[in-house]
Amino acid sequence: MEWTAAIPQAARSYLQGGRLDEVECIVSDLPGIARGKAMPGTKFAAQTRFYLPNSIFYQTITGGWAEAAGAEGFTEPDMILTPDYATATAAPWAKDRTLQVIHDLSARDGRPVPVAPRNVLKRVVEAYAARGLTPIVAPEMEFYLVAPNTDPASAIQPMIGRSGRPAAARQAYSLSAVDEYGPVIDDIYDFAETMGFEIDAITQEGGAGQVEINLRRGDPVKLADEVFHFKRLIREAALRHDCYATFMAKPIEGEPGSAMHIHHSVLDEAGANIFSARDGTETAEFMHFIGGLQAHLPSAIAVLAPYVNSYRRYVRDHAAPVNLEWGRDNRTTGLRIPLSDPAARRVENRLAGMDCNPYLGIAASLACGLLGLTERRGPAAECIGDAYAAPAATPTGLSDAIGQFSRATALHALLGPEFARVYAIVKTTEYDEFLHVISPWERQHLLLTV
Known part of the structure; x- marks a missing residue:
């Protein structure tokens, strides 16, 4: 021992x-x-x-x-x-x-x-290190606590809270809503403490039984390890209380989807945030990072939204971005700049779904930002106002997303060409498997109509 x-x-x-x-x-x-x-x-x-x-x-x-x-x-x-x-x-x-x-x-x-997700993320972190840079991330995890669902043909229902009533929707940030499933949350806290993980905050999101857990910022590999562990511990905590925890991007029809928002900052060799100048102003590197995300994220969406269900989350005016606009403290943009002091200046990528592999999602997002730094690419003008009015700028389905990913040679160079080859083949096979399934919608509306 x-x-x-x-x-x-x-x-x-x-x-x-x-x-x-x-x-x-x-x-x-x-x-x-x-x-x-x-x-x-x-x-x-x-x-x-x-x-x-x-x-x-x-x-x-x-x-x-x-x-x-x-x-x-x-x-x-x-x-x-x-x-x-x-x-x-x-x-x-x-x-x-x-x-x-x-x-x-x-x-x-x-x-x-080269195909192992943890190795893919390490490869991207090493690419930063080769330039004297250290990426820092802070993930946010959204998920639903739902009633047990043993029949895949049945719609997923909200869990029953301690009041005996189903969890209510549209109660964002309500402490009373969180109290409804307090015993599950208590076990999540207890498990996390035993495992040595630090939870920054737990909040009620807008969906029925939808919860968000924020983790403090740190090393990308370490934080991806924690998200990897958290998914399991949250599921185990839910099962103790006769409910399921699901990380599907869109588990309940009509409710918001679940994201894994990723906050990014980058440190130089002295440990200073390269997004802020000494006088506290925004740097050219800050703009280049945003420009890289805008230019390359469409090719990375197949990693950030890896399943057919993932694209049900991208619904205009429904708490999920359908654009690559950027803005300061603007939650309608795909790329948000949260309020912060200069030392904590960061970019929040709001496109990643909670159904993505945390290693791969963080790796792909960091890779897009690094490409922007390398190319010294400038971003589009800042979005002022409601970004949902902007044109959609991301793939609208998995097939399109796989196609864009397959052609993204610059992204492949960072993630690894062999990983990119295998990932595209596996995702194409999954999509082909999905096409063999006939949905209830098709049976309802087409069986006796067309």
Whole structure:
């Protein structure tokens, strides 16, 4: 158990006074699902690396397989999993003492697996470092707490609150609304504290049972790890109280969608925010970053909105951006500049959906900003007023988004060409799978009419 000396203090505290029963060796696949192996703590302590087949990155969200293996064919060679002990955290919902440890993935020759989402994000962060820059992010997580739904043909319903009534919509920022599902929130807080995660704030959003959790700013990889863990802990907390937590972009018809807003700032080698000059004014780099987001985000939407359902969130005048306008303290723009002092000046990307893989969503957004810095690209004029009146500037469906992503060679260079190749094939396969499904709308309106 000498390896436990290298794990965070929260994980060590969790183990005090008891025996470690199990360790979960986990990685993120393309959708952001935790894949890996669970083993007794004693066996984990006796090994330094583990193995998984690379085919986990060729699987679609439905469990199908994409023809993305490349020239070598579908031979399913093993990837090497090396534990990152700094990511070790408790699984407080487990019956016995269990730790989760995120692993890094490499090929047999030692090179990072280019398709692994955590490696994609690390690649983008390293591209910043090569320019003497350090990106900082702060994600916001929106999700719904809903009634159990065991029949996919049935519409999703709001959860029943402690009053015995369904959670009410259009109650944004209501503390009474949050109190309706207070026991779930209490478990989220307790789990997060045990796991060593700091929640900045929890608020009620505009949808029925829709909640937002804000995380404090920090290193992109560390924050993506936390979002990856948070999705699981939130689901586990909900299941304790006879409800589901869903991160679908648009789970309930007529209600707002769920986003993962990403706040960005960039530090120089001295630790100063490059978006602010010494006198506190906005810099050219600040404008270039915005310009990069405006120019390149359309090609990245397939990563930020990865499913057919994702595009149901992009509804004009319905709490989601359909544009790439930028504005100061303007929530109708896709790119918002929040109120802040100069040291905290940042850009908020409001386009990413909560259904995206956090590693990939953050990587794609940072890559677009870095392209703007490299190209010294200027933004369009600031939007003053209601940006919903502006023309739509993003893909309107997954097929269009995949097409734009597939042609984005500058974006591929940062994310990795092999990742881009595999991702486009997997997403195209998922879309083809969707086209085989006949929806209730089609049966209702077309069966006896056309």
